[in-house]
Structure formats: structure tokens, C-alpha cells
Amino acid sequence: MAQTFMLRRMTTSLKQQANTAAQELTTGYSANIGQKLGGDLTRFSALESTLSRLKGYRFATDTAATTANAMQSVFGQIDSLTQDLGGALLTAANAENPQALQSLISDAGARFASVLAALNTKVGDKTLFAGIASDGPAVAGVDVILSALEADIAGAGASTAGDIEAAVQSWFDDPAGFEAVGYLGGPSAGSLSISAEDRVDLGFTAVDPVMRDTLKSLAMVALVGRGAVVPDSATGVQIVQIAGTSLFANQSDRTYRAADLGMQQARIEQAQTRNQAETSALELARSNLLAVDPYEAATRMEAAQTQLETLYSVTARLSRLRLVDFLR
Structure with missing residues (x-):
């Protein structure tokens, strides 16, 4: 029995030695970190802690890059939908061609719906422009917004083009108006840490002033198409002219907003490059620390x-x- 026990113990020990050597030969790293480092784990622990932090930053930068790219794509869609519309509305309103103007008004209403749909774009399960309430849509549908505007205009007794414009502007600026009825999201998500030194702000929401100005202009044209609060065609033409001018002026603001987002994208890319370089250097240092012959x-x-x-x-x-x- 003693001999059997001794043989088993020696067999187990030799198997362990062979497996340990095979593991080290395969991985290139010591299987016993404490023994390899002589019991001093300070440097190794510091490397592991930094690498773990960089892994978190990698996830943050990847997420931020995906979000920023998707937002930039939405800005491109909105710009494509509205870029030439302002000038076209002004041209049609001044041409005194009712049929062409009506066709353009109908087209503007459809573009209004498309812009709202673009603002409800999701990446994964998160809505881009809904702030912290990203589990639901950012904005309501066309009928909800236009019905609320019609009720507000009727309540204000607005009948001239200037009065209707003022009522629409007031509704979009009033916290009890667009923010309460048309915007379904939450407050801005704020800035995001992407490295030890850098943060990026991707807190653009559908209540951004530039977005609201674009929506306001499109909503005014859509109201003309519905006809419920527009007393006559002459007033409708004036409203279209006002909306066209506003859209034309708003184009540069949208360009600046896209440029702001572009700068955030550049910072994210720079942070990704720095974090990857630091990760590579630390992984090399860890390899040198634990490497076996x-x-x-x-x-x-x-x-x-x-x-x-x-x-x-x-x-x-x-x-x-x-x-x-x-x-x-």
C-alpha cells in the first residue's frame, strides 16, 4: 500500500510538471506568476489595472464612435431632405403657380414626416436623439405635432401669416409646447469619458435649437397643406415664404452643428489611437515580465x-x- 501510494504521488507530480511545462511552451508565459516575479507583484498588478481601465475606455470609444457616426448620418439625411427645400419654396411662392406650389407643399409635408423619422433613428436598442430616455422614440408623429399646433393657433386666435408664425414659434419654444408634447425623450445624456484625459459630448437631442428651427419651418408648410388654420390661399403663400426663408437661413446652422459633431468624431478617433498604442505598449511590457525561455x-x-x-x-x-x- 505504501509503495502504491508513493508511485501514485510520483506519477501525479510528474504529470503536473509536464503539463506546466507544456502550458508555458504553448503560451510563452510562466504558469506560476508569483514564482516568476519572486513574489513581488506590484508592477504586474499595476500593469493589469491599467490594461483593465484601457479595456473599459476601448468599449467607451467604440460605443461613442458608433453613436457619433450614426448621428452624423442622420444629420446628412436631414440636410438632404431640407437643403434645397427653402429655395424651392421661395421660388414657387413667388411664381404665382398654385399647382406647382401645392405640389411642393405636399412634398414638404412628406419631408417633415421623414425628418421626424430620422430623429427617431436607433442604434441597437437606443434612440440617438432621445437623451437619457433612449429606450423610446425621440419625437412624436406628424399628426400629434400638427394637431397640437392647430389647437394652439386656434386658441391664440391667430389668423394672419405673422400671427401664425408667432404662435408656431411660441409653441416650439415653450416648455409646455414642443418639449412636453412633441419631444418624447429625456434630458441630455451629457459628456462621456473616452480616456484618462478626454471627454466627448454627444448629448445632441431633438430639442436642440437647430433641430427645433428646422422642425418649426417644416411644420408651418405642413400646416398650410392641412388648411385647418390657414384662412385663405394668400395667407398660405405668405406662410410658405416665411418658412422657406427660415429653412434657407437654418441651413448654415445645421452645417455648423454637423461640424461640431465632426470635431467630436475626430477626438474619439484620436483617443482610440492613443489608447490602442498604450495598450500595445503595456501588453508588451507584461509579456516581457512573464515570458519564459x-x-x-x-x-x-x-x-x-x-x-x-x-x-x-x-x-x-x-x-x-x-x-x-x-x-x-
Whole structure:
């Protein structure tokens, strides 16, 4: 029994040595970090802590880059939908061609719906322009917004183009107006940390002043198309002219907003590059710290295997020994 126990213990020990050497030969790293570093884990712990933090920043920068790229795409969609509309509305309103103007008004109403749909764009399960309430849509539908505007205009008794414009402007600026009825999101999500030194602000929401000005102009044209609060065609033409002028002026503001987002994208890319470079340098330092000599590991594995084979041979011989074989 003592001999069996001893043989088993030696077999287990040799197997462990062979497996450890094989692991080190395969990975290139020491299997016993404490022994490799002589018990001083200070530097290794610092490296691991920094690498863990950089891994978190990598996730943050990847998420920020995806969000910023998607936002820039939405800005491009909105700009494409509204870029030439202001000038076209002004031209049609001044041409005294009712059919062409009506066709353009209908088109503007459809573009209004498309802009609202663009503001409800999602990346994964998060709505881009809904602030912290990103689990739902950012803005309400066309009918909800226009119905609320019609009720507000009727309540104000607005009948001239100037009065209707003032009522629409007031509704979009009033916290009890667009922010309460048309905007379904929450406050801005604020800035995001993307490195130890850098933060980016991707807190653009559908209540951004530039977005609201664009929506206001499109809503005015859509109201003309519905006709409920526009007393006559002459007033409708004046409203279209006002909306066209506003859209034309708002184009540069949208360009500046896209440029602001572009600068945030550039900062994200720079942070990604720096974080990756630091990660690579630290991973190299960790490798140098834990690296083993492959020749030495292979030698130990070969020695352990040879000893194990010898032990198996001795065990087999011992198991065949019988007293009766010597008494014959």
C-alpha cells in the first residue's frame, strides 16, 4: 500500500510538471506568476489595472464612435431632405403657380414626416436623439405635432401669416409646447469619458435649437397643406415664404452643428489611437515580465515525460513480481 501510494504521488507530480511545462511552451508565459516575479507583484498588478481601465475606455470609444457616426448620418439625411427645400419654396411662392406650389407643399409635408423619422433613428436598442430616455422614440408623429399646433393657433386666435408664425414659434419654444408634447425623450445624456484625459459630448437631442428651427419651418408648410388654420390661399403663400426663408437661413446652422459633431468624431478617433498604442505598449511590457525561455520549458517537459515513462516502466515491472516465481 505504501509503495502504491508513493508511485501514485510520483506519477501525479510528474504529470503536473509536464503539463506546466507544456502550458508555458504553448503560451510563452510562466504558469506560476508569483514564482516568476519572486513574489513581488506590484508592477504586474499595476500593469493589469491599467490594461483593465484601457479595456473599459476601448468599449467607451467604440460605443461613442458608433453613436457619433450614426448621428452624423442622420444629420446628412436631414440636410438632404431640407437643403434645397427653402429655395424651392421661395421660388414657387413667388411664381404665382398654385399647382406647382401645392405640389411642393405636399412634398414638404412628406419631408417633415421623414425628418421626424430620422430623429427617431436607433442604434441597437437606443434612440440617438432621445437623451437619457433612449429606450423610446425621440419625437412624436406628424399628426400629434400638427394637431397640437392647430389647437394652439386656434386658441391664440391667430389668423394672419405673422400671427401664425408667432404662435408656431411660441409653441416650439415653450416648455409646455414642443418639449412636453412633441419631444418624447429625456434630458441630455451629457459628456462621456473616452480616456484618462478626454471627454466627448454627444448629448445632441431633438430639442436642440437647430433641430427645433428646422422642425418649426417644416411644420408651418405642413400646416398650410392641412388648411385647418390657414384662412385663405394668400395667407398660405405668405406662410410658405416665411418658412422657406427660415429653412434657407437654418441651413448654415445645421452645417455648423454637423461640424461640431465632426470635431467630436475626430477626438474619439484620436483617443482610440492613443489608447490602442498604450495598450500595445503595456501588453508588451507584461509579456516581457512573464515570458519564459521556450528552450528551457521544452527541456523541462521532455525531462518530465522521460521520468514519467521510466516510472511507468518500473511500476509495470513491480506489478509483475510474485514470491511464487522465486520459490519454484
